[in-house]
Amino acid sequence: MRVLFLGDIFAEPGRTAVKEGLPKILDEYHPHIVIANGENAAHGAGITYEIALELHSYGIDVITGGNHSFDKKVLWDKFYLLPYLLRPANYPQGALGRGYVIVEKKDFKVGVLNLQGRVEMQPIDSPFSLGDKIIEELKSITPYIIVDFHAEATAEKEALGFYFDGRVSAVIGTHTHVQTGDERILPKGTAYITDVGMCGVEDSVIGLDKEVALKRFITGMPWNFEPAKGNATLHFVVIDIDSSGKAVQILRGKWKKI
Numbered sequence: 001m002r003v004l005f006l007g008d009i010f011a012e013p014g015r016t017a018v019k020e021g022l023p024k025i026l027d028e029y030h031p032h033i034v035i036a037n038g039e040n041a042a043h044g045a046g047i048t049y050e051i052a053l054e055l056h057s058y059g060i061d062v063i064t065g066g067n068h069s070f071d072k073k074v075l076w077d078k079f080y081l082l083p084y085l086l087r088p089a090n091y092p093q094g095a096l097g098r099g100y101v102i103v104e105k106k107d108f109k110v111g112v113l114n115l116q117g118r119v120e121m122q123p124i125d126s127p128f129s130l131g132d133k134i135i136e137e138l139k140s141i142t143p144y145i146i147v148d149f150h151a152e153a154t155a156e157k158e159a160l161g162f163y164f165d166g167r168v169s170a171v172i173g174t175h176t177h178v179q180t181g182d183e184r185i186l187p188k189g190t191a192y193i194t195d196v197g198m199c200g201v202e203d204s205v206i207g208l209d210k211e212v213a214l215k216r217f218i219t220g221m222p223w224n225f226e227p228a229k230g231n232a233t234l235h236f237v238v239i240d241i242d243s244s245g246k247a248v249q250i251l252r253g254k255w256k257k258i
Helices: 011-029 049-057 073-081 127-139 154-164 210-219
Strands: 002-006 033-037 062-064 100-105 108-116 144-150 170-174 191-193 198-200 233-241 247-256
Touching: 002 011, 002 144, 002 170, 011 033, 011 049, 011 198, 011 233, 011 247, 033 108, 033 144, 049 062, 049 073, 062 108, 100 127, 108 127, 127 144, 127 154, 144 154, 154 170, 170 233, 191 233, 191 247
Parallel strands: 002 033, 033 062, 108 144, 144 170, 170 191
Antiparallel strands: 002 233, 100 108, 198 233, 233 247
């Protein structure tokens, strides 16, 4: 079974790149399921109902989230209308939306779990202990389990990868928007990468206009963030998984309009 996971989709340039580039990636790799992080899809902060529908129409089966999942309040009343839209499962009880889903694609059932880190992030519930419970539930249904771990700290991402090693098919890091070169299969068969990267303008500061970002760093003043403009790059990973749910290969990829 083959999974395609796209990095954080950042604003309109990222969405346009997905529309243009995803068909080419699909033709090359032929995945059974496509997952993407979409928490920055609406002007770089949050996602709307309409944008979620747009991304789904391009062929994305599951849209994961993170610390910006609830930034657009216009989505709140419609969150439950989109079964393929996730937010981190370890938000406290009472939070809107869902944190995991099982998708049936081409004779495969795939569990997708969205978790968020706590180091230098909002102090929500533990991704370790809550992840334990959800993984046991998913494993009773399917051996194929993909985890999007939306976290700031590299150490926390690696720790969760080793903690879940052998129990899930892949732990894919998101949030920091810079693709890392540490993709590998962990000792017990879980595919891992610290950060899959971003679907956004590379000539930027993690998707933001670099001049505005520089003003913020140099002056310390809260200039309004503005997404960078231009052709975006798609960062992604492709994961091959055997019938037992163990990963056998993880490939790091990049697409950019020429």
